[in-house]
Structures are given as C-alpha cells and as structure tokens.
Amino acid sequence: MTTPDDLGWLTRKLRSIDRVSTEEQRAVENLPFTKKRLEGGQDIVREKDQPTQCCLILDGWACRYKLLSEGKRQILSFHIAGDIPDLQSLHLKVMDHNLATVTPCTVALIPHEGVHDLVRRFPGICGVLWRDTLVDAAIFREWMTGIGRRSAYGRIAHLFCEIYVKMNAIGLADDYRCEWPITQVDIADALGLSNVHVNRVLQDLRSRKLISLRGRALVIENWDALREAAEFDPLYLHLEP
Amino acid sequence: MTTPDDLGWLTRKLRSIDRVSTEEQRAVENLPFTKKRLEGGQDIVREKDQPTQCCLILDGWACRYKLLSEGKRQILSFHIAGDIPDLQSLHLKVMDHNLATVTPCTVALIPHEGVHDLVRRFPGICGVLWRDTLVDAAIFREWMTGIGRRSAYGRIAHLFCEIYVKMNAIGLADDYRCEWPITQVDIADALGLSNVHVNRVLQDLRSRKLISLRGRALVIENWDALREAAEFDPLYLHLEP
DNA sequence: CGTCGTATTGAATGGGTTCAAGTAGCGTGG
DNA sequence: CCACGCTACTTGAACCCATTCAATACGACG
Structure with a gap:
C-alpha cells in the first residue's frame, strides 16, 4: 500500500x-x-x-x-x-x-x-x-466497558488489539507488528490504572509470549491468545469489510 | 411547563x-x-x-x-x-x-x-x-473519565447531578427533586462498581445529608455539596443556555 | 401469606494503588 | 568521550478501596 x-x-x-x-x-x-x-x-x-x-x-x-x-x-x-x-x-x-x-x-x-x-x-x-x-x-x-468491567490484564490486551486493527485498516500496520509510541503512563491514564500496575501486566503479557514490546515497536506474538485474553471483537470498530 | x-x-x-x-x-x-x-x-x-x-x-x-x-x-x-x-x-x-x-x-x-x-x-x-x-x-x-479516575463516592454523586440536570432540561424535574427508578444494581453496572459498595456509598451520601433516596424519589438536599463532591461541571452536556 | 426482587449488613479477601528507590536508555554539551 | 540530566521503565513492600461471599431484612404484589 x-x-x-x-x-x-x-x-x-x-x-x-x-x-x-x-x-x-x-x-x-x-x-x-x-x-x-x-x-x-x-x-x-x-x-x-x-x-x-x-x-x-x-x-x-x-x-x-x-x-x-x-x-x-x-x-x-x-x-x-x-x-x-x-x-x-x-x-x-x-x-x-x-x-x-x-x-x-x-x-x-x-x-x-x-x-x-x-x-x-x-x-x-x-x-x-x-x-x-x-x-x-x-x-x-x-x-467504558473495558474500564468498568474488565481486569487490568484484559484491558491492556484489548488496547493492543484495537490499535493494531485500526493501524492495519489504514495500511500502517501488517504482519502483527506496529509502531507503539505510547508510554506506560499513557496506557495507565487511558485504562484507569496506575503506571506501576501497567508495568507488571506488561511483563506478564510478555512472559506469556502474547506480545513483545521493545522501544517503539509492538509485535503481537500470539494474536489468537491475545484476542481471547481481551475478549476482543472488532464489531464495534464498524470497519468496512 | x-x-x-x-x-x-x-x-x-x-x-x-x-x-x-x-x-x-x-x-x-x-x-x-x-x-x-x-x-x-x-x-x-x-x-x-x-x-x-x-x-x-x-x-x-x-x-x-x-x-x-x-x-x-x-x-x-x-x-x-x-x-x-x-x-x-x-x-x-x-x-x-x-x-x-x-x-x-x-x-x-x-x-x-x-x-x-x-x-x-x-x-x-x-x-x-x-x-x-x-x-x-x-x-x-x-x-469514561468518572469510571477511570473518580472514587466510587464521586462517581455516584456525579450520576445524581447529571440525571437531575438532564431531567430538569426537559421539564421533568425541578426543585432538586426527581424520579429515580434506577436500582442499586443498575447504578453499580453503570459505574463499574459492585452493588454492595453502591449501597454503602449511598448510605454515606444520605448520612452526610447530600441526598435522600426513598422508593422511586431522589431529593438533592444539598446541591452545592453534591456538585463539589462530584466535581460536576455541566459543560459536557452542551445544553442550550 | 409466600415469593421474588431489592436493599442491607458483616467479615474475609484481593486486585490494584501508593510510596519509595533504583535502573536503563538516550540526547546534549563541555 | 564521558558526565550529566531527563524521561521511561522496573522492583519491592505496605496499604486500601472495593469486591466477594453469605446471610438477613424489607417491601410490593398476586
């Protein structure tokens, strides 16, 4: 593209x-x-x-x-x-x-x-x-649903899914990789968490081999597992098929 | 009206x-x-x-x-x-x-x-x-802001403020009173809380004389204090003046 | 008068926060 | 080229707001 x-x-x-x-x-x-x-x-x-x-x-x-x-x-x-x-x-x-x-x-x-x-x-x-x-x-x-009713783990997984799909839809991401300039403090403020806890959950996600996140690069190592952890369904993004 | x-x-x-x-x-x-x-x-x-x-x-x-x-x-x-x-x-x-x-x-x-x-x-x-x-x-x-960053106390106070102002705007509430058919379970599901905790916060709000809530009737006993507890600013409702 | 939804209370538990300290990475300038 | 400073990230430990579980009370209604 x-x-x-x-x-x-x-x-x-x-x-x-x-x-x-x-x-x-x-x-x-x-x-x-x-x-x-x-x-x-x-x-x-x-x-x-x-x-x-x-x-x-x-x-x-x-x-x-x-x-x-x-x-x-x-x-x-x-x-x-x-x-x-x-x-x-x-x-x-x-x-x-x-x-x-x-x-x-x-x-x-x-x-x-x-x-x-x-x-x-x-x-x-x-x-x-x-x-x-x-x-x-x-x-x-x-x-709102995520912040109100999902665990920290599910919320963060969900954010990764959403951003990747949105990036992919406009041709800025592919092959389960995308730019990730968002700091842990930003993630915390987006998901209603503390930066400390975001840090711990990220380590958990990494150790379970769902994602890797180094520098400004996100790699989704296991899309299916990530989507499941997030209960992610892209319906709400209302993308054209 | x-x-x-x-x-x-x-x-x-x-x-x-x-x-x-x-x-x-x-x-x-x-x-x-x-x-x-x-x-x-x-x-x-x-x-x-x-x-x-x-x-x-x-x-x-x-x-x-x-x-x-x-x-x-x-x-x-x-x-x-x-x-x-x-x-x-x-x-x-x-x-x-x-x-x-x-x-x-x-x-x-x-x-x-x-x-x-x-x-x-x-x-x-x-x-x-x-x-x-x-x-x-x-x-x-x-x-989203409330669920992510406000205490349970502030969230519930905020909901009372919002509903009253919205009801008032269409002529269904006045004099700091309005209908309140929403159960504690509903409040909990709206604000990302448990029904048990909603119950305790409501008692707190009542004992501080900010509101009274009996049956299906809400009375805001102290609007200024409630608004302050909620950090409520109606700007986001974008009402016509 | 029983029943079902709603509200209330107590006690134990826990997910996540807070505080505090330390580490890593990186650009800048002497 | 390294010291400095800045920002982002990481770690440990204590704490707490809110949840969960479980039991009880209330109240409207057929």
Whole structure:
C-alpha cells in the first residue's frame, strides 16, 4: 500500500469505515487546509476553547484527555493518520476535553466553514463524517466497558488489539507488528490504572509470549491468545469489510 | 411547563441542546412513527441486530448496555423522554450494544427512511440530530473519565447531578427533586462498581445529608455539596443556555 | 401469606494503588 | 568521550478501596 498525500489520509480513513464515491473523494481532497508541524506532548486544542477549524492528523499520534483534581488524567482516545479527533467541534462549539500530540505530528487544520460547505454540496459526505463521529462514540462505549468491567490484564490486551486493527485498516500496520509510541503512563491514564500496575501486566503479557514490546515497536506474538485474553471483537470498530 | 404530545418530546429535547426553527419543529413532529408500550426490563434492540427504525422514548426510562463473560454487564447510558438512544443506527448498520427498558416505557418507533427523508429536506435538522449524537458521545467521555479516575463516592454523586440536570432540561424535574427508578444494581453496572459498595456509598451520601433516596424519589438536599463532591461541571452536556 | 426482587449488613479477601528507590536508555554539551 | 540530566521503565513492600461471599431484612404484589 502506498502512502497517501495530505488529505489522502482522510479519504483513506473514511473509506476504511464507509463507501466514498470517486467524486466525493475528490471533493474531500479539495478541502482547504493549512499544514502544521507540532512537537510531541503539546496541546492542540484545550477544554473550553471554541475552535473554528478541525485538526486532521497526517503523521504522528495524538490523544484526547480530560483532567481532574489532584492531577488525575483520563485519556479518552488515541489518534493516528486520517483521524479528525475534534470533528465534533463542528457542532459542539465548546471543547469539553483536550486534544494533544503524543509524538511529533504533522496536522492539517481545516476551517469549519470548508467542511460545512462540503457537506452542503455532498450529502453523502455528511453521512460519512457523521458516521465517523459515531464510530468514535462506539469506541468510547467499548473503552467504558473495558474500564468498568474488565481486569487490568484484559484491558491492556484489548488496547493492543484495537490499535493494531485500526493501524492495519489504514495500511500502517501488517504482519502483527506496529509502531507503539505510547508510554506506560499513557496506557495507565487511558485504562484507569496506575503506571506501576501497567508495568507488571506488561511483563506478564510478555512472559506469556502474547506480545513483545521493545522501544517503539509492538509485535503481537500470539494474536489468537491475545484476542481471547481481551475478549476482543472488532464489531464495534464498524470497519468496512 | 406542559407535557408534550408524542413527538413533541423529541422537539423539546432537541431544543434543549440546539436551536430549532418553527418550520423545522413542525417537520420533526410530522415524522412517521408507530407507538408501542413496553414492560420494564425488556430488550428493545440487541447487539448484532440491524434495525431499520429508531426508538424515541416517550415515557419511562431506558438504558444501553454491553455484556461480557461471566455475566458482567456495563450500562453505557440512561435515557428518558425525548431521547433516541439508538439514533446511531441511522449510520451504523449493526448494533454494537443492547438497548433495553428500565421501567415500563412508551416508545415511538421511527423508520430510518423517515429520518433520512427529513434530513434531506432540512439540512438544519441534520445538524441538530448529528449534534444530538455528539452530545451522546460527550456523555460517554464524561462517564469514561468518572469510571477511570473518580472514587466510587464521586462517581455516584456525579450520576445524581447529571440525571437531575438532564431531567430538569426537559421539564421533568425541578426543585432538586426527581424520579429515580434506577436500582442499586443498575447504578453499580453503570459505574463499574459492585452493588454492595453502591449501597454503602449511598448510605454515606444520605448520612452526610447530600441526598435522600426513598422508593422511586431522589431529593438533592444539598446541591452545592453534591456538585463539589462530584466535581460536576455541566459543560459536557452542551445544553442550550 | 409466600415469593421474588431489592436493599442491607458483616467479615474475609484481593486486585490494584501508593510510596519509595533504583535502573536503563538516550540526547546534549563541555 | 564521558558526565550529566531527563524521561521511561522496573522492583519491592505496605496499604486500601472495593469486591466477594453469605446471610438477613424489607417491601410490593398476586
């Protein structure tokens, strides 16, 4: 699979979750945008902001998170190329959470006006973008279920499954290997655990030969066992077959 | 505030989260539907179903939930009059969770085709319904944060705040009182706790005079203290001011 | 008046946290 | 080229919030 150019990442993502006609694809790729390079660990949009544009990830990893008292943090989602993590800002004027880079990122900032104009001209695209935000919500539901009712072991296994499948769907992972720039602290904040416990569970997963995780590289050594430990069913990702 | 008739519940709900013109309101209230009466504790739509209609609550309480192995259950949301809990099925063909009644309910079943037709004719309504699903997702984010990072005490307090504010927004609650048909088991499954612990925390909340909860009636005795205990900020509900 | 769902209580247990210390890896600059 | 500093990772031990198990009480309803 070749590497798309700029807005091509967006159409590839959209085509991974829905059908997009050639004409629609062309219209999407003609959206106005400005490209921007960002450091890792940098806020892009903050809670209470009222953005007038949305942020398409072209390269790197981002996450959304909320902060509570005493420095507690909940990571709500991770995002990769093709995602528009703040697409909801199109209809929700005030941000109820933060969006930040995890690694250095290249992003395309797309003015809301451009998107409004696009969906006015292409009702089909409106449906696809709406669907994108609905898949987003479906992932929240799955995470909520994991945090509420799965063991730490199952939760972490589940996260590995999800990220790999999402990466694979846009051609950024294959052969049960993918980039893994997410720290143990990030995993902890995403899954409602402590970093110490994440560390211990990771060692457990490694010693059982389900995964290996060195540096920034994840290798799933035993997909079936991992999926079973996670009770992972990709239905909720609503990927196009 | 008077009690709306059938689809009037929907327009009231939509007007609590966005602006709706008189013309749009009329169009919404002309949606085709069939009315249905349901028992409490009954599934309406199940995981893996492919519904062709969506379900507007007219009376009673509903919830969405997922099931895991060993009978573990995660409740994802509670719903009251005016909500369309499965609106996402408009664009996500397969259900990734279940929808069930909590109490006996009256619902209006609205064919997808009717909604598609409506949003084709009224792009403004498309935006409002999209926004409705985005608020839904915003609530998921808040719950995720609560389950992941709040104490049991804070989580339960937060749920009381949220439900009261939502009920109040559509005119079903006032004066810090509202109906409360949700059992302790339900609260436990919604917040990732055990029913035993919910019981103990409720006693604590009562003994501190933050709430009283007898039978099916919730009274918030000390709103400020409850809000503080919950770190509740209604921003995420994105209500129209 | 029995029955079933819901709520309550006590006691033992445990999954995960917290605290505290130490190690490994890596880029930077003198 | 190594010392320094920074961040991420690792380990051990004590602790605790919440669970589990088990029994009991309540209350609505046929």
